[in-house]
Structure formats: C-alpha cells, structure tokens
Amino acid sequence: MATQLLCMCCGAQPQPQPQAAPFMRFPFWNSVHPKNPTSVVRVQAEAADMNMNSIPHVLSVAGSDSGGGAGIQADLKTCAARRVYCSTVITAVTAQNTAGVQGLNILPEDFVADQLHSVLSDMHVHVVKTGMLPSLNIVKVLCQTLRKFPIKALVVDPVMISTSGDVLVGPSVLAGFLEELLPMTDIVTPNIKEASVLLGGVPLKSVSDMRTAAKLIHDLGPRNVLVKGGDLPNSLDAIDVFFDGEEFYELCSPRVNTRNSHGTGCTLASCIAAELAKGSSMLSAVKSSCRLNRFNPNDLLLYAVTDSAMNRKWGRSIAEAVKAAVEGGATIVQLREKDAETRDFLEAAKVCLEICHSYGVPLLINDRIDVALACDADGVHVGQSDMPARLARTLLGPEKIIGVSCKTPEQAHQAWIDGADYIGCGGVYPTNTKANNRTIGLEGLKEVCLASTLPVVAIGGIGLSNAREVMKLGAPNLNGVAVVSALFDRECILTETRNLHALVS
Numbered sequence: 001m002a003t004q005l006l007c008m009c010c011g012a013q014p015q016p017q018p019q020a021a022p023f024m025r026f027p028f029w030n031s032v033h034p035k036n037p038t039s040v041v042r043v044q045a046e047a048a049d050m051n052m053n054s055i056p057h058v059l060s061v062a063g064s065d066s067g068g069g070a071g072i073q074a075d076l077k078t079c080a081a082r083r084v085y086c087s088t089v090i091t092a093v094t095a096q097n098t099a100g101v102q103g104l105n106i107l108p109e110d111f112v113a114d115q116l117h118s119v120l121s122d123m124h125v126h127v128v129k130t131g132m133l134p135s136l137n138i139v140k141v142l143c144q145t146l147r148k149f150p151i152k153a154l155v156v157d158p159v160m161i162s163t164s165g166d167v168l169v170g171p172s173v174l175a176g177f178l179e180e181l182l183p184m185t186d187i188v189t190p191n192i193k194e195a196s197v198l199l200g201g202v203p204l205k206s207v208s209d210m211r212t213a214a215k216l217i218h219d220l221g222p223r224n225v226l227v228k229g230g231d232l233p234n235s236l237d238a239i240d241v242f243f244d245g246e247e248f249y250e251l252c253s254p255r256v257n258t259r260n261s262h263g264t265g266c267t268l269a270s271c272i273a274a275e276l277a278k279g280s281s282m283l284s285a286v287k288s289s290c291r292l293n294r295f296n297p298n299d300l301l302l303y304a305v306t307d308s309a310m311n312r313k314w315g316r317s318i319a320e321a322v323k324a325a326v327e328g329g330a331t332i333v334q335l336r337e338k339d340a341e342t343r344d345f346l347e348a349a350k351v352c353l354e355i356c357h358s359y360g361v362p363l364l365i366n367d368r369i370d371v372a373l374a375c376d377a378d379g380v381h382v383g384q385s386d387m388p389a390r391l392a393r394t395l396l397g398p399e400k401i402i403g404v405s406c407k408t409p410e411q412a413h414q415a416w417i418d419g420a421d422y423i424g425c426g427g428v429y430p431t432n433t434k435a436n437n438r439t440i441g442l443e444g445l446k447e448v449c450l451a452s453t454l455p456v457v458a459i460g461g462i463g464l465s466n467a468r469e470v471m472k473l474g475a476p477n478l479n480g481v482a483v484v485s486a487l488f489d490r491e492c493i494l495t496e497t498r499n500l501h502a503l504v505s
C-alpha cells in the first residue's frame with residue numbers, strides 16, 4: 001500500500017525508484033526528491049530504512065507507563081536522546097503516575113509474540129532491551145523468539161517493583177528469569193531489591209554486599225552484571241557495581257537529592273542498550289550510561305576563568321596562563337576570550353585542552369559553542385544573553401558540561417530545566433571584569449544556592465581576601481569559587497592559585 005506523502009519542505013511528490021526492488025513495500029523510503037536528492041525526503045528515507053542495517057536500533061520489550069517517566073516511554077526518550085532508533089513491544093499497560101501504580105493490564109503472551117515477530121522479522125534490530133516482563137509465559141515467548149532471531153546483545157532490566165513500591169511483576173516470573181532469560185543475557189541491571197530477589201532474598205546493605213551479589217548473579221548465566229545502588233541506604237554517592245566476570249568496577253556519581261527517581265533504572269538500561277547498538281564495548285556503554293566521564297560537582301572547587309586583557313597586560317599567552325593555573329591547583333578552567341580571532345582562539349583552546357587533560361582538569365569554553373565543538377572541549381559556560389542552555393544542550397549532546405550564569409532563583413530553576421550541569425552565581429562582590437554587573441552579595445548567593453537543584457560556583461570579585469568567607473557561608477549546593485583577576489591579574493599565577501587552593505580546600 002503506497003501512502004501519498006509530500007515533501008515537508010516544498011510539498012513536492014517523491015518519485016519512486018524502480019531499481020529499489022527489495023523495498024517495494026515502502027515506496028516512500030526508496031524515493032528521492034524530484035528536485036533535490038539531498039533534501040528532507042532523502043534524510044527521512046535513510047532514517048526510516050532499517051533494512052539498510054546502518055541505523056543503530058534498539059527493540060524495547062517493556063510496559064507502558066501512562067505517566068511517561070518509566071517503561072516504554074522512558075526507553076523511547078532515552079534512545080532518541082542517544083540518537084538510536086527504538087521499536088517497541090508492549091507487554092503491559094499501567095495506569096501510573098509519580099505517586100504510584102493505580103492499575104495494570106497484562107497483554108496476552110500471543111499478542112506479545114505477534115509484536116515481537118512483526119518487528120524482528122522485518123527490521124534489523126541490534127539490541128533487545130527488556131523492562132517489565134509481567135508473566136512467565138511472556139518471558140518464555142520472548143526467549144523462544146530471541147532464539148529464532150539473532151541479535152548483537154540482550155540487555156535485561158529485571159523490573160519487579162516500581163520506585164513507588166508497587167509490585168509490577170509477581171514471583172512466578174522468577175523461574176523464567178533463572179532458567180531461560182538470564183543464561184542468554186549480555187547484561188542484567190538489577191537494583192538492590194531486584195538483586196536480592198534474584199538471589200532468593202538475601203538483603204543488600206553495602207557496596208561490599210553489592211559486589212558479592214554481582215558475582216553470584218553472574219553465576220546465574222548473564223555475561224555482565226550491573227547492580228544499581230540508587231536505593232542503597234546511607235550512601236552519599238550513587239554507586240553502581242559492574243562485574244564482567246573478571247573485574248569489578250564501582251561507578252560512582254554524586255547523589256542528586258531528590259525523590260523523583262522514578263524511571264532511572266529504565267533510562268539507564270536503555271542508555272546501555274543504545275550505546276551497545278552504536279557499537280560500544282560493554283564497559284564503555286556502561287560507563288557512558290552511568291555518566292562516569294562527565295561532570296563532577298567537586299571540580300567547581302577552584303574554577304579559573306581566563307581573561308584576554310589580563311594576559312595581554314602581563315605579556316602571557318592563554319596557554320601559559322592556563323598551565324600555571326592548573327599547576328597551582330585550579331580544578332576546572334574556563335577560557336573567556338572575548339576579543340580573540342576565531343582561528344587563534346581555536347588553536348589556543350586545543351593547546352589548553354591538552355594541558356588541562358594532562359592534569360585531569362576539565363576545560364570549558366565561554367559562550368563559543370562552535371569553538372567548544374571544534375576542539376572537543378569538555379563543555380561550555382553560557383550567560384543569560386548567550387545561546388540558551390537548552391539549545392546548547394541540543395547542540396552539544398548529553399555528555400558535555402554546561403554551566404549557566406544565574407543571579408536569581410528563577411534563572412537557576414530554568415538552568416536546571418534546560419539541562420545545565422551547574423550554575424555560576426554572582427557577582428558576589430563588585431568587580432571590574434564585568435561592566436554594569438549587578439552585585440548580589442552573600443545574601444543573594446545564599447538565596448540562589450538554597451533554591452538551586454544544580455551545584456553552584458560563586459563568582460565576582462572573589463580572591464584571597466574573601467574566598468574563605470564565601471565558602472564559610474556553608475550554603476547548600478555551593479561547591480566552590482570562580483576567580484578571574486585574583487589569579488590572572490597577578491604577577492605569579494602559580495603562587496596565587498596555590499594560595500587560593502589552600503584557602504578553599
């Protein structure tokens with residue numbers, strides 16, 4: 001059946017290409033734009049052409065969450081964010097919201113089998129990711145189908161109880177996991193409660209228990225195990241334990257103080273599936289999904305911001321200034337080069353990136369997203385009148401660090417919504433590096449810190465004389481101080497940075 005589709009840009013009708021015989025069922029996919037072959041139609045044709053095997057493809061076999069936070073909905077969003085195609089086989093429909101699960105309707109296993117067959121017999125699926133498998137028969141049907149259709153990897157999130165505490169999958173399913181599914185699994189990702197159920201009820205109370213559990217679950221057949229520690233009591237960080245049969249890895253990220261963690265497990269498992277579909281190794285898929293390579297708020301402790309006018313005044317190159325700052329103990333560097341030529345700036349940024357990385361220090365670029373992308377910097381810092389953080393996130397992808405300058409709780413809230421990683425808050429004290437900049441004082445800083453969900457670095461007129469009083473404020477989320485003149489408008493950057501580092505740590 002040929003659907004009449006028109007080009008989105010000019011309304012022209014695509015012309016079918018007769019030589020594209022194997023795909024005749026989908027004439028639109030095999031058509032080129034009558035006027036411009038590289039147009040929207042071609043892009044859509046390529047994106048839609050799963051048979052070409054070129055588009056990374058995850059099949060999510062999971063339940064629907066009407067609230068959109070977990071299940072199929074989380075999987076679709078995660079795969080889209082990681083730029084991977086996601087098809088879906090729905091196993092159950094839940095009436096669910098942030099408060100809990102109000103209703104559950106399990107689909108008949110025959111219909112789950114039909115959905116599996118429709119997708120797997122037609123498209124080239126690289127990775128299958130499972131979430132809620134609510135009946136033993138559904139587990140059996142899935143295993144039977146997977147034996148018929150070879151895939152690159154099987155990711156199993158053994159969903160049993162929702163974050164809200166509602167039972168999503170009864171104990172009868174356990175036999176299917178142990179006997180059939182786990183032995184064919186490439187990675188299983190239980191949370192601590194699920195790990196305990198898989199092991200017959202042993203409680204997990206510490207990271208050491210999680211390691212033992214990972215080893216025991218590995219003995220049940222899956223090639224890799226990730227025990228997630230989001231719900232581990234009394235732990236400051238969120239720690240997940242990964243075991244590949246030989247080595248243990250503790251993947252540690254700062255715990256976000258929130259009760260809104262519904263869907264975290266589904267998101268993590270589909271992220272791993274998406275990275276595997278793109279061709280990553282298991283370890284790097286897991287690391288990049290646990291965001292190990294990303295931002296650590298402790299890096300904000302001593303944040304050095306370069307200034308071209310000061311470097312000129314003291315006859316230093318940007319690279320010389322940056323080297324002295326990181327040697328002295330700067331924990332993150334931002335290049336703020338307002339008047340450099342683009343090409344010179346790019347070359348300098350590449351050199352600075354090498355210097356910073358040799359000290360394990362992240363490098364951010366002020367405002368210039370193009371330069372950050374071109375030199376593959378760790379991220380950007382944007383002001384309220386620069387590129388909006390939401391667009392910066394779209395342009396830079398999920399991995400890069402994004403900071404936003406904020407003076408008010410409202411701006412801090414917006415930065416969080418827009419997907420930023422931290423906020424720079426100030427000017428705390430009067431400064432001459434920014435003309436007409438309103439000073440918010442320690443009170444203003446405290447107000448923003450209290451309201452912020454993101455880590456905060458204080459900025460504006462901070463140096464040796466007042467850095468300690470800023471840190472002593474003890475405001476929640478305040479992770480450090482950002483400094484311009486007190487480092488770069490001085491004769492010896494190295495000494496100043498060392499002294500300041502001693503003061504704030």
Ligand SMILES: Nc1ncnc2c1ncn2[C@@H]1O[C@H](COP(=O)(O)OP(=O)(O)O)[C@@H](O)[C@H]1O
Pocket residue numbers: 163190191192228229230231238239240253254255256257258261262263264265266268290
């Ligand atoms: N409050 C939190 N702060 C930071 N990371 C978290 C938090 N809660 C969970 N995570 C992370 O989210 C992922 C999912 O873990 P978890 O919530 O334990 O799984 P599930 O959603 O299956 O219960 C893990 O990487 C875990 O470390």
Ligand SMILES: Cc1ncc(COP(=O)(O)O)c(N)n1
Pocket residue numbers: 062063064065070071072094096131132159161162163164168261262263264265266
């Ligand atoms: C349909 C469905 N699938 C999975 C989960 C588990 O997600 P979480 O454990 O993060 O609440 C859920 N709540 N709903």
Ligand SMILES: [Mg+2]
Pocket residue numbers: 163230261262263264265
């Ligand atoms: Mg969770």
